[in-house]
Structures are given as structure tokens and as C-alpha cells.
Amino acid sequence: MARDQTIDSGKHAANPARWLGVVARKSLDVLVPPLCLSCRRPLAQPRALCGGCWRQLTLVGAPICDIMGTPLPYDAGPGARSPELRWNHPLYDRARAAVVFDAVSRRLVHQLKYHDVPGVAHLMATLMAPAAHDLTADADILLPVPLHRSRLVARRFNQAALIADQLSPLVGIPVARYAVQRTRRTPHQVGLRRDERANNLHDAFMVKDRGAIAGRRVVLVDDVLTTGATADALAWTLRAAGARSVAVAVFARVVGRETEPD
Secondary structure, three states, rough: OOOHHHHHHHHHHOHHHHHHHHHHHHHHHHOOOEEEOOOOEHHHHHHHHHHHHHHEEEEEEOOEOOOOOEEOOOOOOOOOOHHHHOOOOOOOEEEEEEEEOHHHHHHHHHHOOOOHHHHHHHHHHHHHHHHOOOHOOOOEEEOOOEEEHHHHHOOOOOOOHHHHHHHHHOOOEEEOOOOOEEOOOOOOOOOHHHHHHHHHOOOOOOEHHHHHHHHOOEEEEEEEEEOOOOHHHHHHHHHHHOOOEEEEEEEEEEOOOOOOOO
16 A cells, blocks of 8 residues: 555656645545535545436437437437428537436536536536537537626636536547627527527627638537527527538537426
8 A cells, every 4th residue: 555655656746736736635535525416415436426316317319310419219210300300400510419408417507507516517528528429520629609798707607618628628629719709698598489599699699710710610519408599699600700510519408398497
């Protein structure tokens, strides 16, 4: 045991600050045990879910609509598409979600968005990376959905940017955090129909760095995809700036309206 500790200390001898950080984190884990990111029960490992919450999390897996990323009732083969596309075709190319928006994923979204619980963005990105692999395999940049300046000041951070920062090293794609600006603070979207959301978001975004967008394959990153109106508005703006393609990667996808996020 002493030998292992000596070897471990040697690895950090050249970087005392890093070594002190490791010691501080281990000491903190003893004083304040890691908690489940959803229900806050004590855990053995940090940045994780307890067994009960994990079992309740609904992962999105095949078969899914090739365009919208929504679960399909049966496997219709490669390129299968949802009947919803006949009346609700998005302006973005494709979307992928890691989980269905339900009780557990809602709590995780709220823990990140409203309570700034450390580790939630890392867990989300870890689940999103394999779910969005077919989007990120040939993408050029990750673009977190921007917040308006006033909302960013009130919240202190953009949850989409936190997720993108965690997703970037997992998929090997840089984050273009400041390429697009939200120029208008729109009212909250909860309870609005798709057409009302689209009107609400008219001219809400502006590309600040066309060089980062033109000719690029962009993957939008956000926590939840509801009707897709925000993603549509961004996709329209990005295509006008010359984006080669626009895809959407989110942690959770609303399936049905009964679980719409608030």
C-alpha cells in the first residue's frame, strides 16, 4: 500500500498544484460523500446516478427516426422516418438525443439549469457522445444554443455551453461558443404551439463570426429538444450564413407534450 502511494506521489511531483488538487478532492469526498445527481442520495462514485434513478432513465436507442431522432415503434430498416415528418419537417438536417425527457431526466436538467449541480453536464455529455456519434463523426464545430445576455447574467452560465464543453473532448470537435449571438430576449416558450414558438423566435439570433460558420458542418448542442422551434430558428440563421449542414445533439428529447419542460 505504501509503495503504491509513493508511486502515485511521484507521478504528480512535477506538478504540485495538480497533486494538491487530487488530495483536496479525495479529502472532500471523505467529508462530503458524492451524491446521486438526480435524487441526491449518497454514492460511492462522483458524477453518477444511483441504481434506482439509472433504471428509471429512458435511453433513446434503435429504432429511431433518421431525421428527428425520435423513437419508432418498430424497426423499418436503415433510414427509417417518423410519420410526423409529413406535417412537422424540421429545418435542421438531423437530431439525436441521449434520453427521453421524463421524471429523472427532468430532474437532471433542472439540477444543471437552475441549481448548477457539478457533474451533471459531464454525465449528460457522456450519454450524448454515443447517441450523437453519427452526427459528430464528420462535423466541424459544436455550437451551444446561445442565451440572451440578460438571461445569461441572471443565470450566470449557459447550460448548453457547459454541456458542449464536456462533449467536445469526447467527440474531438471544437466548440464555437461565440459564433452566434441571441439578439432578442424572447418570452418563455412553455405552453406555446410550434407556430407560436417560431413567431416568438423570429430574428432572435445573429451570426457574429461568419468565418466560423460558412462551409462548416455544425452540430447544435442543448439540454432539451421540445418542438424544435429554437433549433429551426438557429438552423435558418446558420444556413443563411453559409453553413454546410446543421444537426442537433441534445441530452433529452420530449416525446409527446405531457412532459414538456418548464
